[in-house]
Amino acid sequence: MAYTLNQLLNRLTFRQLQVFKVVFHKLSYSKAAEQLGLTQPAVSAQMKQLEAALGQPMFDYVGKQLYVTPAGEQLERVVRGMFSDLESLQMNLYQLEGQLRGELRLCVVSSAEIIVPYLLKGFLSRYPTVNARLTVLNRTNATERLLQNRDDIVIMGVVPDTRLLSRQPFFDNPLIPVVSAGHPLLSGSEITQQEFFDAGYLQREQGSGSRAALEDWCRTQRVQAKPAMALGSNEALKHAVLAGLGVAVLPHANVLAELQLGTLVSPKIKGFPLRRSWCAVYPSAKQPTPVMQAFLDHIGSEGAAALASRFSVAE
DNA sequence: TCCTACAGACGGCGGTGATC
DNA sequence: GATCACCGCCGTCTGTAGGA
Numbered sequence: 001m002a003y004t005l006n007q008l009l010n011r012l013t014f015r016q017l018q019v020f021k022v023v024f025h026k027l028s029y030s031k032a033a034e035q036l037g038l039t040q041p042a043v044s045a046q047m048k049q050l051e052a053a054l055g056q057p058m059f060d061y062v063g064k065q066l067y068v069t070p071a072g073e074q075l076e077r078v079v080r081g082m083f084s085d086l087e088s089l090q091m092n093l094y095q096l097e098g099q100l101r102g103e104l105r106l107c108v109v110s111s112a113e114i115i116v117p118y119l120l121k122g123f124l125s126r127y128p129t130v131n132a133r134l135t136v137l138n139r140t141n142a143t144e145r146l147l148q149n150r151d152d153i154v155i156m157g158v159v160p161d162t163r164l165l166s167r168q169p170f171f172d173n174p175l176i177p178v179v180s181a182g183h184p185l186l187s188g189s190e191i192t193q194q195e196f197f198d199a200g201y202l203q204r205e206q207g208s209g210s211r212a213a214l215e216d217w218c219r220t221q222r223v224q225a226k227p228a229m230a231l232g233s234n235e236a237l238k239h240a241v242l243a244g245l246g247v248a249v250l251p252h253a254n255v256l257a258e259l260q261l262g263t264l265v266s267p268k269i270k271g272f273p274l275r276r277s278w279c280a281v282y283p284s285a286k287q288p289t290p291v292m293q294a295f296l297d298h299i300g301s302e303g304a305a306a307l308a309s310r311f312s313v314a315e
Numbered sequence: 316t317c318c319t320a321c322a323g324a325c326g327g328c329g330g331t332g333a334t335c
Numbered sequence: 336g337a338t339c340a341c342c343g344c345c346g347t348c349t350g351t352a353g354g355a
Contacts, residue, residue, distance in 0.1 A: 028336095029336060029337095030336085040336070040337095041336090041337080041338080041339095043336095044336060044337060044338085045337095045338095048337090061336065061337095066336090
């Protein structure tokens with residue numbers, strides 16, 4: 001039975017929604033109770049009241065296992081938005097008092113994980129009351145989480161082409177070809193694009209942004225890239241090249257140390273480097289929280305300067 | 316007379332421990 | 336996980352006193 005909005009507002013409490021949120025993620029009343037500092041009966045009672053208020057079960061209990069019902073899935077989306085708005089409100093209230101406090105939920109595509117510590121260091125030194133939570137994923141999963149409002153900002157190199165996302169480029173991210181020192185390709189005077197990709201091309205896994213960028217580039221350059229192997233991270237790719245398994249195209253920042261040491265070499269090949277920028281990406285529909293805005297301002301100025309001093313490409 | 320502040324009574328709500 | 340009995344806290348209601 002569905003209630004009118006007023007009836008719902010009279011019966012529903014924030015406490016019920018808070019408990020529901022934890023049960024949804026833990027899929028256990030006992031574990032939710034432990035996290036909330038309650039006993040299992042207290043959680044059970046809150047869920048019972050919530051389900052009575054909404055007139056529908058949020059969970060099915062089958063064989064000692066909780067399963068989320070379609071109504072539970074719907075409620076979770078609403079609750080996530082509500083709690084996100086409340087967090088924004090809290091940050092705005094702190095801002096009215098002249099303080100910047102709250103959580104920055106940052107997600108980073110795996111290729112960007114080496115630059116982010118240099119962005120965060122200055123930011124957290126300046127705003128010690130901000131709590132940063134960092135998640136590392138590939139581009140597809142990071143984008144999905146962003147659109148589900150599970151993160152505030154994603155740092156990525158190749159931004160999906162959609163109006164749902166706003167982007168703020170803040171630092172060059174050139175993709176360069178790399179081979180191990182002493183590779184037979186280096187003995188010739190000039191390397192063609194096709195020769196490079198025929199020398200055991202190693203690529204990133206499906207869903208990676210740098211792989212997508214490179215596949216686009218190959219199409220426009222009419223180059224046949226037949227990968228010898230796909231690996232799940234730039235770090236794995238780099239070590240595969242160092243081990244002599246093949247050649248790869250990697251972000252310059254990821255191989256800077258090896259190029260300086262001379263263990264990797266970036267040969268001159270027509271069309272390279274691929275010009276890309278690291279971007280801070282957030283949902284277009286989302287009004288940036290004060291903490292988000294402060295981080296966006298930071299990476300556009302001090303953050304970019306910190307990266308330039310460490311990762312800039314010598315032309 | 317009206318408004319505000321305070322105190323006491325009461326009921327509902329949310330919690331626990333025990334038990335199924 | 337669900338239910339029950341019990342307990343403590345808190346909000347509401349009501350009555351009273353004091354000040355404008």
